[in-house]
Amino acid sequence: MKNIAVLASGNGSNFQAIADAIKKGKLKAHLKLLISDNPEAYCLQRAAKAKVKAFIADRRDFSGRKDFEEQIILKLRSEKIDLIILAGFMRLLSGEFIKKYRGRVVNIHPSLLPVFKGAQAIKDAFDYGAKVSGVTVHFVDEEMDHGPIILQEPLKIKEGWSLEELEKNIHNLEHKIYPRAISLFLKGRLRLEGRKVRILKP
Numbered sequence: 001m002k003n004i005a006v007l008a009s010g011n012g013s014n015f016q017a018i019a020d021a022i023k024k025g026k027l028k029a030h031l032k033l034l035i036s037d038n039p040e041a042y043c044l045q046r047a048a049k050a051k052v053k054a055f056i057a058d059r060r061d062f063s064g065r066k067d068f069e070e071q072i073i074l075k076l077r078s079e080k081i082d083l084i085i086l087a088g089f090m091r092l093l094s095g096e097f098i099k100k101y102r103g104r105v106v107n108i109h110p111s112l113l114p115v116f117k118g119a120q121a122i123k124d125a126f127d128y129g130a131k132v133s134g135v136t137v138h139f140v141d142e143e144m145d146h147g148p149i150i151l152q153e154p155l156k157i158k159e160g161w162s163l164e165e166l167e168k169n170i171h172n173l174e175h176k177i178y179p180r181a182i183s184l185f186l187k188g189r190l191r192l193e194g195r196k197v198r199i200l201k202p
């Protein structure tokens with residue numbers, strides 16, 4: 001079975017969805033590690049409850065991004081991590097980091113990329129008056145919310161929804177789509193072909 005690590009900065013509902021999918025046997029992986037750059041993040045409490053080892057890499061404890069990432073890499077190596085899962089990890093990884101792990105880092109984003117990149121995608125789509133939004137899972141490259149798309153799922157925004165309702169529906173969709181995308185990776189069914197990802201038949 002492959003080893004996975006989740007990197008998160010906040011609430012960790014996607015971390016939870018992944019941990020739950022493993023517990024239910026829907027996802028076959030060892031969730032070995034949660035890494036957070038935020039010592040206050042709620043995801044750390046979720047990890048404790050799920051009995052997943054947690055590691056805090058507080059950026060303020062390091063003189064530069066290089067040292068910060070080196071600490072993370074040491075942890076990933078010591079746990080023999082096969083797939084790095086960004087789930088609300090609000091930091092851009094450096095080109096050197098990506099070079100080391102290209103094709104082995106995935107991210108989830110709450111919009112249909114390439115629209116509404118950034119940290120407030122749900123609110124941005126809501127404020128824009130979009131009628132459709134959705135969720136994207138992609139391989140990570142050097143740019144923010146960018147890289148070969150693995151799965152995308154649209155969501156119709158219903159007339160009269162509040163921002164909170166939209167957030168709830170987007171998050172529910174994320175919690176379904178992320179374990180699915182991870183499972184495809186772990187089964188060796190994702191083939192990176194330049195910019196594109198081909199999903200191989202089972």
Ligand code: GAR
Nearest residue numbers: 010011012013014088108109110118
């Ligand atoms: C998720 O909605 C995720 O898509 C988003 O952060 C949230 C984290 O929620 N990521 C981005 O916006 C990346 N640009 P969670 O901590 O409850 O999993």
